[in-house]
Amino acid sequence: MTGDAAAPRRAPAPVRGPRTRPRAPKLPRRARVGLAAAALLGGAILPLFLASGGGLIEDATLALAYVVMALGLNIIVGFAGLLDLGYVAFFAIGAYTMGYFGSLFHINVNGGEGIHVLVSGVAAELPGIHLNFLLIVVLAIIATTIAGMLIGLPTLRLRGDYIAIVTLAFGEIVGRIAINGDEITGFGTKLTNGRQGITPVDKIDLPFLDPFTALNLRPWYWVAFVMVLLVLFVNFRLRDSRLGRAWIALREDEVAAVSMGVPAVKTKLLAYGTGAAFGGISGAFLGSYLNTVNADQFQFSFSIFILAMVILGGLGSIWGVVVGAIALSFINNYLIPDVLNNVPARIGLDFDLTQLSFGIFGFLLVIMMVLRPEGLIPERRRQLELQEGIEDLAVDGDDVQPAVRP
Amino acid sequence: MASASLTGARAAAPARVVRAFLDKYGLICLLLVMPVAFGIHDLRTEGDLSRLGNNLLDGLSNGSIWALVAIGYTLVYGIVELINFAHGDVFMIGSFTAAGFFGTIGLTAATGVPGLIAGLLLTLLVAMLASGSLNLMIERVAYRPLRGAPRLAPLVAAVGFSFILQNVGLLWRGGSQQGIVDLINSQKELVMIAGVSVTHGDTLAIAVTIPLVLAMTLFISRTRLGKAMRATAQDPDAARLMGINVDTTISATFLIGGMLAGAAGLTYALYQTTVWYFQGFTAGLIAFTAAVMGGIGNIRGAVLGGLIIGVIQQISDNRIGSQWTPAIVFAFLVLIMVFKPSGLLGEETREAG
Numbered sequence: 001m002t003g004d005a006a007a008p009r010r011a012p013a014p015v016r017g018p019r020t021r022p023r024a025p026k027l028p029r030r031a032r033v034g035l036a037a038a039a040l041l042g043g044a045i046l047p048l049f050l051a052s053g054g055g056l057i058e059d060a061t062l063a064l065a066y067v068v069m070a071l072g073l074n075i076i077v078g079f080a081g082l083l084d085l086g087y088v089a090f091f092a093i094g095a096y097t098m099g100y101f102g103s104l105f106h107i108n109v110n111g112g113e114g115i116h117v118l119v120s121g122v123a124a125e126l127p128g129i130h131l132n133f134l135l136i137v138v139l140a141i142i143a144t145t146i147a148g149m150l151i152g153l154p155t156l157r158l159r160g161d162y163i164a165i166v167t168l169a170f171g172e173i174v175g176r177i178a179i180n181g182d183e184i185t186g187f188g189t190k191l192t193n194g195r196q197g198i199t200p201v202d203k204i205d206l207p208f209l210d211p212f213t214a215l216n217l218r219p220w221y222w223v224a225f226v227m228v229l230l231v232l233f234v235n236f237r238l239r240d241s242r243l244g245r246a247w248i249a250l251r252e253d254e255v256a257a258v259s260m261g262v263p264a265v266k267t268k269l270l271a272y273g274t275g276a277a278f279g280g281i282s283g284a285f286l287g288s289y290l291n292t293v294n295a296d297q298f299q300f301s302f303s304i305f306i307l308a309m310v311i312l313g314g315l316g317s318i319w320g321v322v323v324g325a326i327a328l329s330f331i332n333n334y335l336i337p338d339v340l341n342n343v344p345a346r347i348g349l350d351f352d353l354t355q356l357s358f359g360i361f362g363f364l365l366v367i368m369m370v371l372r373p374e375g376l377i378p379e380r381r382r383q384l385e386l387q388e389g390i391e392d393l394a395v396d397g398d399d400v401q402p403a404v405r406p
Numbered sequence: 407m408a409s410a411s412l413t414g415a416r417a418a419a420p421a422r423v424v425r426a427f428l429d430k431y432g433l434i435c436l437l438l439v440m441p442v443a444f445g446i447h448d449l450r451t452e453g454d455l456s457r458l459g460n461n462l463l464d465g466l467s468n469g470s471i472w473a474l475v476a477i478g479y480t481l482v483y484g485i486v487e488l489i490n491f492a493h494g495d496v497f498m499i500g501s502f503t504a505a506g507f508f509g510t511i512g513l514t515a516a517t518g519v520p521g522l523i524a525g526l527l528l529t530l531l532v533a534m535l536a537s538g539s540l541n542l543m544i545e546r547v548a549y550r551p552l553r554g555a556p557r558l559a560p561l562v563a564a565v566g567f568s569f570i571l572q573n574v575g576l577l578w579r580g581g582s583q584q585g586i587v588d589l590i591n592s593q594k595e596l597v598m599i600a601g602v603s604v605t606h607g608d609t610l611a612i613a614v615t616i617p618l619v620l621a622m623t624l625f626i627s628r629t630r631l632g633k634a635m636r637a638t639a640q641d642p643d644a645a646r647l648m649g650i651n652v653d654t655t656i657s658a659t660f661l662i663g664g665m666l667a668g669a670a671g672l673t674y675a676l677y678q679t680t681v682w683y684f685q686g687f688t689a690g691l692i693a694f695t696a697a698v699m700g701g702i703g704n705i706r707g708a709v710l711g712g713l714i715i716g717v718i719q720q721i722s723d724n725r726i727g728s729q730w731t732p733a734i735v736f737a738f739l740v741l742i743m744v745f746k747p748s749g750l751l752g753e754e755t756r757e758a759g
Contacts, residue, residue: 083558085565154744160557161489165694166743169736172691176733183727300687304565311562351577359573365566369559370551 036319043225047218055338057217061289063329064224065282068231070309070325071318072278075235077307078316078379079244080271081251082155083164086171087306089151090144090276092178092298094283097140099198099293104128106189121211123202133204133288140280148276149269156265171303178295197294204288220289227285228322231278235318238274247271248316248381301358305332308361311368314375323377332357433699433746436738437714440721456601461720467608469716470615471677474670475693476700476708477622478541478663484639484703485659487557491564492544494690495571496664500537500671501681502578504529505586515587522589526672530614534668540571541664542657550653568687575683583682590676607677614673618666619709626705631658639703688732692719695739701749710750 027035050057069091076084099105106129109115116124118132131139151170155163177184181192192198203212204223212219238244246267249257258264287293305328313324341353353360368375445458475497482490513525548563592607626632634655637645646652674689675681696715700707715735722731742749 077558081558083561154740158743158747161487161561162743162747164561165489165698166740168691169739169743173733173736173740176730176736180729180733301569304569307562307565355576355581356573358569359576362566362569362573366548366563366570369555369563369566370548373552373555373559 040229043228044222047221052216052218054217056334057221059330059333061217061221061224062286062333063326064221064228065286065289066306066309066329067228067322067325068224068282068285069279069306070313070321071228071231071235072275072282073306074275074310074316074318074321075238075247075278076271076275077310078314078321079239079247079251080268081160081247082152082268082271083160083167084272084275085164085168085300085303085307086151086174087167087275087279088298088300088302089171089174090148090279091283091286091302092174093144093147093276094140094280095287095293095297096178096192096198097143097280098136098201098284098287099192101129101131101136101139102133102202102288103130103198103200103293105193105198108188118207119202119205121203121205123205123211130202133202133206133284137281137284140284141277144276144280144283145273148272148274148279151276152269152272156268168300168303171298171300175295175298175300178298181295192295193293195295197292197296198287199292199294201288201291201293203291204285214291224285224289227281231281232318232322239318243267243270304358304365305361308365311365312376314378316381317375317377317379320375320377320379324375327376328361331360336360429746433742433750436741437718440718444721444725454601457724458721459600459602461724462717463602463604463608465717465720466713467611467677467716468720469696469713470611471670471673471712472689472693472696472715473709473712474615474618474666474673475689476696476712477619477705478667479694479697480700480702480705480708481635481659481663483697485635485656486549486553486560488549488560488564489694490541490660490663491561491690492567492571493541493663493667494688494693495568495575495686496537496541496544497667497671497674497689497693498575498681498683498686499540499571500533500664500668501675501685502575502671503536503668504533504672505579505584505675505681507532508587508589513587513589515589515591517589526589526676530669530672533672534665537668537671538661538665541660541667545657545660550656568690572683572686575686579681579683581683583680585680586675588679592677592679611673611677614669618669619705622662622666623705625662631655635659691732691739692735695735695742698739698747699742699749701751704749704751707749707751 046060047057050060069087072090073084073087076082076087102123104126107127109127109129112127114127115129117130117135119130123130151167155166158166178192179195182190182194182196184191203214204220205211206223209219212223246257246262249260249262250264250267254264306325309325309328310321311324312328313322314320336357337354344351344353441458441462444461445455448455448458475493478493478496479490482488482493507529508525511525511528513522513529517525544567548567549560552560552563590606590610592605592610594606595603596606596609597604626635634645634650635658637648637650638652638655642652645655674685692715693712696711697708698711699714700709700711715738718738719731719735722728722734726734
């Protein structure tokens with residue numbers, strides 16, 4: 001069993017002649033830092049140019065929340081190379097943490113008086129448990145990290161595509177429990193509200209600020225933006241840390257990494273835990289932002305939506321994933337429903353394009369895999385592996401690979 | 407597995423015996439839990455086993471549909487080591503083709519028996535050809551260019567194709583479950599054996615599956631192409647050196663897998679008398695679970711796994727509630743993956759352990 005995850009990595013074989021696309025020239029360091037700073041500054045002041053309650057800022061905030069999730073999934077899939085098709089589970093757990101500790105869900109708790117910790121405004125008067133948003137985020141991080149490790153644990157012995165299936169199965173199980181949770185009761189409360197969802201959910205309530213409202217979305221945007229900044233920082237620091245290098249080493253060659261002293265179990269579990277935590281943060285935010293924890297959100301297609309962001313941007317490439325997430329959520333929330341939706345009707349077909357959004361994402365996945373598997377902004381190491389590793393790997397491997405191998 | 411046996415060697419003797427027993431029979435015991443528990447329950451409350459018997463029969467006929475789909479998974483996995491995620495949706499397209507073709511050739515519930523049989527055979531052929539060529543096309547377009555790429559690439563492409571096909575189905579027949587004409591009077595009882603009622607649908611499912619599975623087995627074991635498939639599954643490089651055209655062999659595998667999925671699609675449409683675009687996703691996962699349960703790469707295993715999953719599903723539908731069935735099936739999937747990835751009749755595939 002130890003050998004299977006370490007099955008000799010197949011040499012990317014030249015199918016129709018070697019793929020030697022010219023590599024984009026690497027920008028000088030100063031230019032890259034400048035570009036990143038400009039992008040972040042632009043992101044920070046963007047809401048000032050948008051109507052504070054309009055559709056665009058709504059979409060932009062959602063996009064930032066998706067960036068956080070995509071960066072989390074990128075740790076699991078991109079850095080550590082563990083294909084997780086059940087990422088929606090962490091969204092669900094994060095959102096339910098928000099629902100449990102920031103809504104009327106436990107309406108009878110404390111004799112109908114409710115429990116309030118550091119909340120102000122309307123929420124302080126309501127029954128049910130109401131914790132401060134920052135506390136909920138901490139709880140969500142704890143819950144999703146544990147869930148991530150629990151889901152990761154059984155996959156440790158498995159190979160790539162089996163991991164995909166087990167995580168997918170977990171994601172589906174979590175989704176099923178969310179939908180049917182109103183049948184499960186214990187301690188005088190239901191597990192979830194089923195398809196009815198938990199709504200309303202408390203608005204974000206930060207210290208020294210008024211509670212947020214649904215009318216002015218700018219504070220929401222900035223909270224999401226700060227989350228993205230924090231997550232970006234953590235991502236970069238992790239990637240360049242000992243742990244990040246261990247993830248990449250495991251992804252490249254598990255046997256070699258283990259024999260160099262990388263603890264495989266711990267490293268993989270940390271990848272699941274960290275990636276899941278980001279999903280939890282974003283899930284808690286979305287629970288409050290969307291004002292509902294709706295069980296129908298937690299479907300397989302959402303996992304694929306996030307995965308498509310990571311793949312579009314470039315597996316393992318942090319900036320690529322940010323771009324991929326923004327691009328896809330823009331396509332999903334603005335381009336398809338608002339701009340292109342009428343196109344089929346205009347050319348005489350009787351359907352809306354919104355029905356097809358997941359077909360479009362599927363198409364995108366196939367096209368990306370066939371034409372540009374390294375993504376829009378590739379991580380350099382992976383690009384090397386995909387394009388130029390042919391000769392190296394064929395010589396490194398214990399047998400020279402034939403031109404085409406099934 | 408190495409770590410498991412190491413700890414076993416260090417453990418005390420009784421623990422080793424328990425571990426060996428669990429390794430060998432654990433899965434079987436796990437599978438027997440539900441039928442035995444509900445059998446005892448039936449005996450105590452109703453005094454006979456007819457309800458369990460009905461569950462078993464319905465499960466077997468349902469399971470024979472999953473078996474056909476699972477063979478497609480197992481064949482493809484055996485030969486290219488790819489979980490063909492789009493396979494369930496190929497099955498769905500087969501169902502849709504069959505449901506559409508009934509209308510085209512004018513089959514209605516009033517058609518006489520000879521006409522019905524001829525029409526159904528023709529539909530079966532059409533559905534098999536449609537699904538088979540679709541699967542062939544997917545292999546050609548999405549998987550073949552990725553032969554040399556890292557493993558995740560074809561898997562992601564397969565997931566993408568699955569979504570494309572789902573949307574094709576969505577456009578074709580809309581987003582809700584659609585009833586289709588009940589040609590064979592599916593729920594009508596044909597014969598009652600010891601309190602177990604055998605319906606037309608059960609008979610059809612079994613009558614389609616058994617000949618196809620037999621033909622498949624003969625094809626794999628007797629013909630040249632079947633031999634080439636086995637050789638390629640064992641070692642593609644050596645097969646190529648022996649003059650086998652590996653590309654053609656792989657294409658043939660996808661064609662056959664797709665054809666079986668098409669046959670399953672027709673059976674499903676007639677048996678359930680509803681079709682919808684999402685049926686493929688669930689069916690795909692259930693059939694994949696079946697393939698893994700039987701031991702992936704093993705055709706007999708896929709059939710066995712399909713039947714068992716069918717029974718589990720039926721019992722769970724009937725006793726626990728159909729909204730929980732997917733969760734139960736997936737829980738079995740996780741348990742098998744974790745504790746016995748080689749399955750019931752596991753053959754070790756090339757790189758699997």
